[in-house]
Amino acid sequence: MTYTAPFTTLSQHNAHPLQGMPSTESLASLLETASLYLHVPFCHTRCHYCDFNTYAGLLPLREPYVRALFHEIELAGQAVRNADGTPRRSRTIFFGGGTPSLLSVSQISRLLSACYHAFTVDPDAEITLEANPGTLDQQQLHGIRAAGINRLSMGAQSFDAHLLQTLGRIHTPDEIEQAVHFARAAGFTSINLDFMFGLPEQTMQHWQETLARALALRPEHLSLYSLIIEEGTPFYSWTAEGRITPADEDLCADMYEYADALLQAEGYINYEISNWALPGHQSRHNLTYWQNLPYIGMGAGAYSSFQGRRYSNERSPQQYIRLLKANRLPEIESETIEHVQAMSETAFLALRTAMGLHLPTFEERFGQPFSTFVGDRLHLVDEAGLLDQSDGWLRLSKRGRLLGNEVFLRLLPD
Numbered sequence: 344m345t346y347t348a349p350f351t352t353l354s355q356h357n358a359h360p361l362q363g364m365p366s367t368e369s370l371a372s373l374l375e376t377a378s379l380y381l382h383v384p385f386c387h388t389r390c391h392y393c394d395f396n397t398y399a400g401l402l403p404l405r406e407p408y409v410r411a412l413f414h415e416i417e418l419a420g421q422a423v424r425n426a427d428g429t430p431r432r433s434r435t436i437f438f439g440g441g442t443p444s445l446l447s448v449s450q451i452s453r454l455l456s457a458c459y460h461a462f463t464v465d466p467d468a469e470i471t472l473e474a475n476p477g478t479l480d481q482q483q484l485h486g487i488r489a490a491g492i493n494r495l496s497m498g499a500q501s502f503d504a505h506l507l508q509t510l511g512r513i514h515t516p517d518e519i520e521q522a523v524h525f526a527r528a529a530g531f532t533s534i535n536l537d538f539m540f541g542l543p544e545q546t547m548q549h550w551q552e553t554l555a556r557a558l559a560l561r562p563e564h565l566s567l568y569s570l571i572i573e574e575g576t577p578f579y580s581w582t583a584e585g586r587i588t589p590a591d592e593d594l595c596a597d598m599y600e601y602a603d604a605l606l607q608a609e610g611y612i613n614y615e616i617s618n619w620a621l622p623g624h625q626s627r628h629n630l631t632y633w634q635n636l637p638y639i640g641m642g643a644g645a646y647s648s649f650q651g652r653r654y655s656n657e658r659s660p661q662q663y664i665r666l667l668k669a670n671r672l673p674e675i676e677s678e679t680i681e682h683v684q685a686m687s688e689t690a691f692l693a694l695r696t697a698m699g700l701h702l703p704t705f706e707e708r709f710g711q712p713f714s715t716f717v718g719d720r721l722h723l724v725d726e727a728g729l730l731d732q733s734d735g736w737l738r739l740s741k742r743g744r745l746l747g748n749e750v751f752l753r754l755l756p757d
């Protein structure tokens with residue numbers, strides 16, 4: 344089941360051409376950087392809806408995996424050096440998973456030091472670690488903060504105990520609050536909480552209570568995702584067997600709209616369809632993807648996009664470890680991103696954000712105005728009332744947002 348939540352509009356004033364980030368940095372300079380993603384494919388148990396590349400029962404592999412990842416960081420740093428041989432600059436590091444908080448403080452420190460050695464990491468880099476509230480304790484949070492993690496992203500998902508069980512999560516509602524309090528005490532001033540809506544048996548009241556408890560914690564960032572039932576997950580078979588019933592799409596839309604109105608009233612900016620942040624707390628790492636800027640993914644199954652090439656790593660942690668032991672990069676698939684494809688993707692990604700596409704930046708990047716790139720199609724889509732244009736920004740109109748992918752099909756070349 345897929346559900347595309349409706350967008351909401353956002354004031355475009357004082358926005359940086361690259362989607363609202365307070366930055367004076369030029370596009371040319373940003374294109375020379377590489378954000379770093381480190382994948383940690385271990386979890387205590389598999390949640391019932393999860394189709395990520397992560398594994399339960401492999402915790403004894405953590406140390407050999409960290410050694411392999413350490414080595415991949417060294418090799419990747421060498422492979423993407425600047426033309427003058429200096430290490431590539433990085434503005435963000437993101438430990439994702441899986442459950443990166445299952446690594447020890449010393450393992451996280453070692454991986455960070457590998458990044459600092461192989462890349463030129465900005466002194467004010469955003470360094471995020473994804474964490475499961477059920478795996479965090481006070482001592483560990485102090486340790487990872489001291490090691491250099493400055494942003495914590497927690498998969499909270501719901502404040503309803505029954506829904507957490509349905510999802511197969513290992514934490515309780517109280518553990519979410521406790522983890523945030525521990526993180527604050529450890530010095531974290533940038534915390535994201537993930538929540539899900541459109542869950543089986545979830546009512547509007549459940550959702551309202553979850554949002555109220557979440558806002559009481561005043562996280563700097565909130566990511567709200569509608570449930571997608573993916574093939575191969577327990578949720579998929581349970582839906583087929585009639586054991587669970589997916590949420591009604593109208594209810595999902597109401598939940599999204601309720602959350603958006605509430606969060607905006609509380610001072611959060613809806614800077615991307617599923618993401619809200621207090622001013623200045625937009626995720627720099629995630630903006631890398633939406634701005635179609637370069638990133639290097641390391642670890643089992645990680646994806647990279649760098650200098651016109653997209654490539655991905657071996658997914659099996661065991662095989663990944665074997666390849667690195669043999670001193671080989673674990674890349675298994677690669678595609679060249681042609682110029683036209685890069686233009687389409689950049690426009691597609693930007694138009695999915697609330698800010699939209701900054702037309703002068705597009706022209707600066709690709710040497711061609713967006714209007715000549717899409718030709719008559721722009722006019723046709725514009726006439727149908729699917730786009731809004733002002734101050735150099737192009738974004739989907741309210742109607743365009745509801746039609747979603749159809750607009751992209753009409754607008755962008757294949």
Ligand code: SF4
Nearest residue numbers: 386389390393440441
């Ligand atoms: S904790 Fe996250 S990565 Fe792990 S199984 Fe659950 S949803 Fe998937």
